[in-house]
Amino acid sequence: MAELDAADGEGAAAAAPTRTARFGEGRVRPARSGDGGRSGEGRGVGRRTRRDGAAARTRRTAGTPAADVPSTDTPSTGEGPADDRRTADEKPRRGWGPQQIDPDADPLVAAREICLRLLTDRARTRHELAQALKQRGVPDEASESVLSRFDEVGLIDDAAFAGQYVRSRHTYRGLSRRAIAMELRRKGVDDEVAGEALEEVDPASEERRARELVDRKLRTVPADTPEQRKKAANRLVGMLARKGYGGSIAYRVVREALAAHGTELDDELDSPDL
Structure with a gap:
C-alpha cells in the first residue's frame, strides 16, 4: 500500500509539473480544469478578440458618411424633417443638410x-x-x-413681412434703423420696400429706444467711483453700437442717462468698436 501511495503521488506530480512551477516562480494562479477562458492563453485570445472587434467598429464608424446617419429629430407637426x-x-448643423x-x-x-x-x-x-x-x-x-x-x-408679401419685421426687431430687440435695414437686405427685401417699412422708426423713436436700453442696463451696472462710471459708460456705448446706433447718439444717450442717475463722467469715453 505504501508503494502504491508513493506511485500515485509521483504520477500526480508528473501530471502537472508546469502548473506548480509557474505558480511558484511567476506567482501565476494555477489553471483549473475547464478554465480555458481564465488561463493566460485564454485571456490573451479574449483581449485580441475584443481589440479586433473595437477596431472593426471604429473603421465602420469612420467610413460611414455623416449624411447616412438617420435623423432623430421629429417635428411637432409631423409633416417632415x-x-x-x-x-x-x-447654417445647418454639422452633418446635416437640406433634404433633397x-x-x-x-x-x-x-x-x-x-x-x-x-x-x-x-x-x-x-x-x-x-x-x-x-x-x-x-x-x-x-x-x-x-x-x-x-x-x-398673397401667401408671399415682402412689404407686409418688412413692416412686421421692423416693428418686432425695433420694439423687442432695440435695433436701430441701420441694423434692421441690413437684416432686411440679407433676407432679400427690396431696398425701396425696406425703406417704406423703416419710416416707422424715426430719429426720435431711435433715441427713445436707445435710452430705454441704457436705463435698464444701468440698474445692474455699478457706477459709484469714476473708474466704474467710465467702465460702465464704455460698456453701454458698445452695447448701443452693436445694435446699430451711431457714435453720436450713443455718446449722448449714455451721458444723459448717467446724469439722470446722479453720476457724471469725468473723462472722455473710448471709441466703440463699430
Whole structure:
C-alpha cells in the first residue's frame, strides 16, 4: 500500500509539473480544469478578440458618411424633417443638410409642399423661399412658377413681412434703423420696400429706444467711483453700437442717462468698436 501511495503521488506530480512551477516562480494562479477562458492563453485570445472587434467598429464608424446617419429629430407637426422648417439663411448643423426632393416626384408638388411647410412656421420673403427650394434641388422653372402663384394669392408679401419685421426687431430687440435695414437686405427685401417699412422708426423713436436700453442696463451696472462710471459708460456705448446706433447718439444717450442717475463722467469715453 505504501508503494502504491508513493506511485500515485509521483504520477500526480508528473501530471502537472508546469502548473506548480509557474505558480511558484511567476506567482501565476494555477489553471483549473475547464478554465480555458481564465488561463493566460485564454485571456490573451479574449483581449485580441475584443481589440479586433473595437477596431472593426471604429473603421465602420469612420467610413460611414455623416449624411447616412438617420435623423432623430421629429417635428411637432409631423409633416417632415426638422431641416425643412429652418430658414434658408440659417447654417445647418454639422452633418446635416437640406433634404433633397425625390427625383421621381413632381417638382411643382414638391415645391408647393416645401413652401407651405416653411410658411407654416413663420412668414418668409420670396428670396428666402427661393433659396430653400434651390437648396432642395427644385428646378428653377418649377420654383418660379410656385413662387409666382404664392405671390398672386398673397401667401408671399415682402412689404407686409418688412413692416412686421421692423416693428418686432425695433420694439423687442432695440435695433436701430441701420441694423434692421441690413437684416432686411440679407433676407432679400427690396431696398425701396425696406425703406417704406423703416419710416416707422424715426430719429426720435431711435433715441427713445436707445435710452430705454441704457436705463435698464444701468440698474445692474455699478457706477459709484469714476473708474466704474467710465467702465460702465464704455460698456453701454458698445452695447448701443452693436445694435446699430451711431457714435453720436450713443455718446449722448449714455451721458444723459448717467446724469439722470446722479453720476457724471469725468473723462472722455473710448471709441466703440463699430
